[in-house]
Amino acid sequence: MRDPLSKTIKDIKPSGIRKFFDVARTMEGAVSLGVGEPDFDTPWRIRSEGIYSLENGRTFYTSNTGLIELRQEISKYLARKYDIHYDADDEIMVTIGGSEAIDVALRAMLDPGDEVLIPQPSYVSYVPCTILAGGVPVIINLKEEDEFRLKSKDLEEKITDKTKILVLPYPNNPTGAIMEKKDLEEMAEVIKKHDLFVLTDEIYSELTYKEKHVTIASLPGMKERTVYINGFSKAFAMTGWRLGYACAPKVILKQMLKIHQFAIMCAPTTSQYAAIEALKNCDDEVAAMKEEYNERRRFLVHEFKDMGLPCFEPFGAFYIFPCIKKFGMSSEEFVNRLLQEEKVAVVPGTAFGDSGEGFIRISYAYSLDDLKIALDRIRKFVAKF
Amino acid sequence: MREKILNYLENHASVSLDELAVLIGEDEESVKAEVKAMEAENIISGYTTLINWEKLGVEKVTAMIEVRVTPQHGMGFDRIAKLIYSYPEVSSVYLISGSCDLMVTIEGKTLREVSSFVTEKLSTLESVISTQTNFILKKYKDHGIVMAEEKKDNREMMT
Numbered sequence: 001m002r003d004p005l006s007k008t009i010k011d012i013k014p015s016g017i018r019k020f021f022d023v024a025r026t027m028e029g030a031v032s033l034g035v036g037e038p039d040f041d042t043p044w045r046i047r048s049e050g051i052y053s054l055e056n057g058r059t060f061y062t063s064n065t066g067l068i069e070l071r072q073e074i075s076k077y078l079a080r081k082y083d084i085h086y087d088a089d090d091e092i093m094v095t096i097g098g099s100e101a102i103d104v105a106l107r108a109m110l111d112p113g114d115e116v117l118i119p120q121p122s123y124v125s126y127v128p129c130t131i132l133a134g135g136v137p138v139i140i141n142l143k144e145e146d147e148f149r150l151k152s153k154d155l156e157e158k159i160t161d162k163t164k165i166l167v168l169p170y171p172n173n174p175t176g177a178i179m180e181k182k183d184l185e186e187m188a189e190v191i192k193k194h195d196l197f198v199l200t201d202e203i204y205s206e207l208t209y210k211e212k213h214v215t216i217a218s219l220p221g222m223k224e225r226t227v228y229i230n231g232f233s234k235a236f237a238m239t240g241w242r243l244g245y246a247c248a249p250k251v252i253l254k255q256m257l258k259i260h261q262f263a264i265m266c267a268p269t270t271s272q273y274a275a276i277e278a279l280k281n282c283d284d285e286v287a288a289m290k291e292e293y294n295e296r297r298r299f300l301v302h303e304f305k306d307m308g309l310p311c312f313e314p315f316g317a318f319y320i321f322p323c324i325k326k327f328g329m330s331s332e333e334f335v336n337r338l339l340q341e342e343k344v345a346v347v348p349g350t351a352f353g354d355s356g357e358g359f360i361r362i363s364y365a366y367s368l369d370d371l372k373i374a375l376d377r378i379r380k381f382v383a384k385f
Numbered sequence: 386m387r388e389k390i391l392n393y394l395e396n397h398a399s400v401s402l403d404e405l406a407v408l409i410g411e412d413e414e415s416v417k418a419e420v421k422a423m424e425a426e427n428i429i430s431g432y433t434t435l436i437n438w439e440k441l442g443v444e445k446v447t448a449m450i451e452v453r454v455t456p457q458h459g460m461g462f463d464r465i466a467k468l469i470y471s472y473p474e475v476s477s478v479y480l481i482s483g484s485c486d487l488m489v490t491i492e493g494k495t496l497r498e499v500s501s502f503v504t505e506k507l508s509t510l511e512s513v514i515s516t517q518t519n520f521i522l523k524k525y526k527d528h529g530i531v532m533a534e535e536k537k538d539n540r541e542m543m544t
Contacts, residue, residue, distance in 0.1 A: 021542035035540045295393070295408040302407045368408075 012131060015124045016351035024345035031374045032345040036173060038237035038318075039365045043285040046236060046278045053273035060269060064261045066094025066245070067272045073279040074245055082205070084217045084228065086247040093257055094267045098203040098231035098244035100260070103129045105199050105227045105246060106165070108256040110135040114164040119150050120353025121321075122169040123201070138163070141355035144323060147312045148177035152186045159190075165197045168216060171204035174352045174361035175321040176297075176314020181214045188219045198226045203244070204317040206235035206286055209294050217247075224249050227256075232271075234317075235286055236278045241271035293318050296364040296371055307379045318365045321349065325358040327385050335360060342377040386411055390419055391429070396529065398432045435528050447476075447492050447521040448499050451485035452507065453514040462486060465512045474502055485517070496520070
């Protein structure tokens with residue numbers, strides 16, 4: 001029989017995040033700090049709107065781009081929160097989570113051989129999605145001494161005449177790094193100089209703990225070069241609803257919409273009705289969740305400092321990325337031993353790119369009580385060396 | 386800083402003050418000083434523990450009693466409220482708007498204990514016109530905390 005599979009897909013490795021958790025799951029008394037999704041339930045008023053929409057028989061497809069009422073609310077929300085202005089009619093499209101938007105944007109913009117700059121450590125989907133879209137991923141290794149921010153020097157080094165897109169994954173999973181306005185202004189200059197486009201994945205934009213979040217799309221001359229991606233999963237604790245959106249200039253969005261139209265049709269209708277409520281009336285709920293993440297973040301920074309584990313202070317998302325180099329083990333070895341000896345599951349930095357070597361990702365999407373149990377165990381573990 | 390401290394303490398009264406300082410990102414000494422000051426100023430009026438007695442198998446009876454009273458010249462409702470809240474079995478007294486004047490919560494060990502308090506102590510007060518006793522059958526949520534269900538982590542591991 002012929003090989004039923006494409007070479008391209010066979011060459012792509014599966015995500016490295018999950019393998020430790022299959023072990024942890026079968027282990028009595030193991031605690032996990034591995035999950036990358038909010039521990040909060042979706043705020044009740046959002047859930048009840050979803051239920052209400054079902055009661056009212058809103059069970060049909062929506063338009064391909066999503067409910068117009070939802071797109072209008074997205075437009076208002078982005079203007080109010082981040083000072084960016086997208087037309088609900090032809091610059092916004094509702095997707096199945098931010099992840100579909102990433103895939104569709106890359107497919108709409110890449111020709112074979114086009115290079116995509118991907119800073120790492122970062123979320124696992126940018127590289128495979130680039131390859132599947134026929135592009136060539138070019139990795140930029142971020143450094144801890146820069147607090148894992150992208151620097152224009154490191155960016156310029158990797159630009160060739162084939163470079164087309166820069167992926168900007170901030171606030172960052174797994175490092176918790178953010179890019180502030182001055183960092184973004186530096187980027188914008190390089191991007192404009194080399195005539196590049198930006199795919200900015202701002203799914204964690206509600207979760208920053210320093211100055212107000214700034215998007216690169218709001219800087220002068222950048223909107224026309226940017227595909228802006230966000231969604232409901234992290235900010236509103238709506239991961240299972242599978243709902244995100246992409247905003248882009250009309251010329252780009254129109255082509256993205258074709259892919260979405262043929263592959264997906266439309267995002268889930270129930271989720272779209274619920275999301276309208278999220279954008280309209282949930283600022284307080286979002287602020288309360290953010291405050292709780294921030295408490296946990298401060299607690300972890302304090303604990304790691306106290307146990308002598310070096311860690312730069314993360315100001316975004318819900319991850320902390322301590323450095324474990326001084327123990328003379330690889331990340332994977334460290335994570336394995338931590339799981340076997342103290343029954344704490346975390347993710348090795350290498351799951352997010354080679355430059356994650358020497359680091360572990362700890363998620364604080366867990367209650368403070370759970371974090372305390374896990375941190376006591378980590379403290380015991382590192383005291384052995 | 387006071388508001389930050391109080392927002393946290395409101396739901397986590399048992400936190401130690403050095404931990405509280407870490408969680409809200411303030412200096413430990415100033416947090417301690419502020420808490421002490423707020424206790425002295427009666428901004429922090431007390432600390433209580435929310436207990437699910439039912440889980441321990443301890444029987445408790447709670448009733449919310451709507452009380453209509455005649456306000457008194459020169460003191461309004463204050464005197465009658467004091468006559469009621471001075472009983473230790475009374476856990477709260479509120480002056481409210483609506484069909485009655487005072488909402489009184491009483492805790493006792495048995496139904497009889499609570500009802501005899503109402504008939505013997507409360508109803509016999511001179512300015513009390515009428516009472517209506519509502520026994521609590523089940524506490525679903527109390528002080529912002531859901532009592533009726535267990536929380537479980539249902540998240541699955543994925544990419």
